[in-house]
Amino acid sequence: MQNSLRKYAHNPTIQQTSTVNFDDLYKPMMFICQTSQFNYTKVNQHGYTGLTRFSLGLQTTNNGITSWKKLNENKSFSDLQAEMFEYNYEDFEAHFGPWNDKIGDVNSELKYLTPFGFCLSWSLLKNEVTLSSKESTSVFIIDPTYSNDLVLLGSKSVKLNFGSLGNGFYSGYKYEVQITLHDERINDGLSCIDYDRIDSSYGECIEDRMRKNMLMELGCLLPWVPDAANSSCENVKNLKMPEVFHKEISKFVYGWKIKSLLMCKQPCLRLGFKEVEIIKVLNKKNYGYAEILFYDEVKVYTDVFAYDMFSLVVDLGSALGLWLGLSALNLFSSLVDYTALARSQYFH
Template sequence: MKKQQYFRILLQAFALAAFVFQMVKSISIYISKPSQVTISTTKFEDVPRPSVIVCPQNQFYPRELNKTGYYPVFHLFGGLHDKLDDNYLTWDGENSTFDEILDAIYLERTLNSEFTFPADNPGIVKQKTFIMGRGTCYTFLNYPSKIKVFSKVQFEALVTDPGKLVDYSADMDSMVGDIHVDNDEGNSSFLLYINNIKIEMTVNEMDDGTCKNYNTDKGESYGQCMDTYLAGVYKPELGCVPPWMSHKDQCKGIVGPVSKTTRSNLVNTSELVLDGFQISQPPECPPPCQTFLLSAVQKSKPRKVLGANILKIYFEDTVTVKRLVPGYTELNLLVDLGSALGLWLGLSFIGIADLIMECFNKVKMDKFSLC
């Protein structure tokens, strides 16, 4: 009899140990937040549009910059005026504001180039924005899957993920997975076309803090987050924000005295952005949870034509949607718990409920008895 009891106790100990081992393993998997990818397709009309940006070429006028007291151009964005000593900064000239200087050195800001669309491209809206190093550019909104653009001036075009853009900067040369064309050959008028652009949209639904769902209905965006971040970096010392970094609390007149570190950081940041690179992404501004990967089956070299500069961009009608979803959820953990309880301890939900009720009744009948 004692051998049977010992054997039963040994089996119970083994079952309990196996239950604990399985649950520790399941909880470890749950804590690690594994993911899985689901793939589907949808229509082009049913997804957000990538950003289509065109920038007229040859906007910058160095001779005008020489008249402003800033040279080279990153001195303007760094606030380094020739007639100020190293302890002070300003983004205004002697007799002009920062915006007036930009109007003088980037001629396109005052020319307002005309982009026209054929009759089969109704409803396209162009939104003007200033991009450092290039000048005034235009973002096309509400466009169909096939875009045709006519322009009186030569331009370069970029099709990119809108989540990568901030108000002052767009990397026209080195954005991986994006599509960039320009008229390198210098034709007087030219045709550019990008054919069969494939869109792959990835939606991260992991909720693990690696990305953020910016509420666009409330005006939230990655660009706005970067504005707020940069304001927090420079405003405590300057009392204002360099005018190209933010639309709020912009610096006016002479600012200072400032530390050598702040001055150096401003110059380095200005050079970085003017060269077409994004500012390093701070933890305060995680990337959007919805991203785009673009690829073109065919991209043309400029071809000389008569009359006008022409851009044609054709998107494929279907979009591949990849969703990154949790691979092990609370429900999976509950299923594993139930399986382990049934396999190793012989318990089920009903069995546990009956055991609790039986224990409760015994205590109720005799408050001194033990379950």
């Protein structure tokens, strides 16, 4: 019985496998980011040395006061941001379905994401999507639970490329991608959180933590944070940025893991992506394109308890039954011995 209780306390798990159709799956997110958007020439003209300095501001004096003004007194941060990042999605096309079988155009949303710049995003409604562009472009496919308005959490995504190769040549690719679903909801509240249950997401938790951390350390939000509005640090005079915070945000600007990310538990439901096959078609001289096909069948890995309450009750009941059985047998044996002794005493 002690061994059974110890085993149950350790919560041993096993992984069961099943399949689900792509149409029945909660849909991945796709982000399209044109590469090399940041214009270092213009940045230097305005006094910044790179993306990190532009994101964290200029230290205008030796006492560590930070500002996004200096050489740009008459420009807002959003004006500077639009000038520093050069992108053009006018010739970009995306639709669901094969190249020659246009099913429907994709409705996308433009977002600023560090460190990539301005990217298009949408939710995948079909298991096949076709993209075309003259610009060099990266495609990120991520779990929607990891999506937010600050940064792409690249460790949970697959990155595909297409577009310009330079010198008038363009790439054409056909990608096949396999999706897996990892279900660890039995650990909800322990090592992970079922964010669907609390009507939130891991990405939103990261964004919320970052906002709170900025407000606590600076009393304002860095101007590239979405909806900073009146709380933007560009409106604060004599702003000083602590060195530790500066280092943390510098890492965050480049998509690295930072301490505040550890405060949000991983989601219990996670999508995984794997490039199964890549076919390079040929170089075009008018545009680059990518046809991305997702397998219809999605493999599901579900964690279940290898030793649950029912198993514990069965083992305890068996042990208790054996113990009671032996006790009853011992009691009966003792009764027989006592009866024999009593009879012998009586007849004696």
